[in-house]
Amino acid sequence: MANKIEKLIFPSGFKCLICGCEINDDVFEICDKCFSKLPFVKGKVCLKCGEPIFSDANYCVYCKKSQPSFTKCFAPFVFESPISDLIHKLKYDGNKFVAKTLSNLILKCFLEQNLKVDVVVPVPLYLSREAERGFNQAFLLTQSFIDAGFEIDNSSVIRVKNTNTQTALSKIERTLNMENAFKVINKEKLKNKNVLLIDDVYTTGATFNALSEVLLKAGVKNVYGLSVAHTIIEK
Ligand SMILES: [Zn+2]
Ligand SMILES: [Zn+2]
Numbered sequence: 001m002a003n004k005i006e007k008l009i010f011p012s013g014f015k016c017l018i019c020g021c022e023i024n025d026d027v028f029e030i031c032d033k034c035f036s037k038l039p040f041v042k043g044k045v046c047l048k049c050g051e052p053i054f055s056d057a058n059y060c061v062y063c064k065k066s067q068p069s070f071t072k073c074f075a076p077f078v079f080e081s082p083i084s085d086l087i088h089k090l091k092y093d094g095n096k097f098v099a100k101t102l103s104n105l106i107l108k109c110f111l112e113q114n115l116k117v118d119v120v121v122p123v124p125l126y127l128s129r130e131a132e133r134g135f136n137q138a139f140l141l142t143q144s145f146i147d148a149g150f151e152i153d154n155s156s157v158i159r160v161k162n163t164n165t166q167t168a169l170s171k172i173e174r175t176l177n178m179e180n181a182f183k184v185i186n187k188e189k190l191k192n193k194n195v196l197l198i199d200d201v202y203t204t205g206a207t208f209n210a211l212s213e214v215l216l217k218a219g220v221k222n223v224y225g226l227s228v229a230h231t232i233i234e235k
Pocket of ligand 2: 046047048049050051059060061062063064
């Protein structure tokens with residue numbers, strides 16, 4: 001698998017992915033000026049889901065009401081331009097080289113968290129969906145983790161329900177829609193492991209939560225969720 005992904009991702013040269021200016025940095029491929037303007041998650045966040053919090057509370061309104069099953073989720077960015085544009089380029093325009101930048105950015109965020117993780121699991125896509133797109137963007141986002149020597153598991157858990165209508169749904173509808181969406185097909189491989197899930201965007205947490213539930217039932221010790229960007233839900 002590692003060889004396959006290396007062939008898929010090709011460097012975009014030494015031009016800033018955002019403004020197109022010439023740069024010397026081939027890690028993030030974003031110039032200093034654009035980098036400093038990226039919509040980083042700043043300040044206090046919900047200890048459970050990583051949502052920015054603008055009060056003294058430790059948890060956001062949703063996590064306080066019903067605690068999600070995962071241990072903790074986090075993201076380096078809020079879902080705003082130009083990060084949202086880069087994610088769009090990757091997912092819908094098939095610009096796979098963007099994955100390298102986004103993958104390096106989430107690896108940096110992950111390393112700052114100092115978490116013990118045994119295996120990295122990209123959120124699986126429904127098979128026909130992946131065939132249609134030609135790739136799973138979450139899997140492409142694990143590239144930097146592969147390079148850093150992490151174990152990636154892309155086969156022990158599968159998506160058994162096509163849930164492609166999420167965008168128009170409310171938080172409750174999304175949660176219902178995600179019920180029975182995933183199945184662990186190799187429990188032994190993940191048993192007692194600390195798992196890090198990778199996805200492009202955290203919207204309501206329904207995907208991470210559903211996946212985390214089946215993984216915990218399968219004997220996984222801890223489930224963490226890392227996404228590129230966290231959507232700020234209006235409350
Ligand atoms: Zn730039
Ligand atoms: Zn929360």
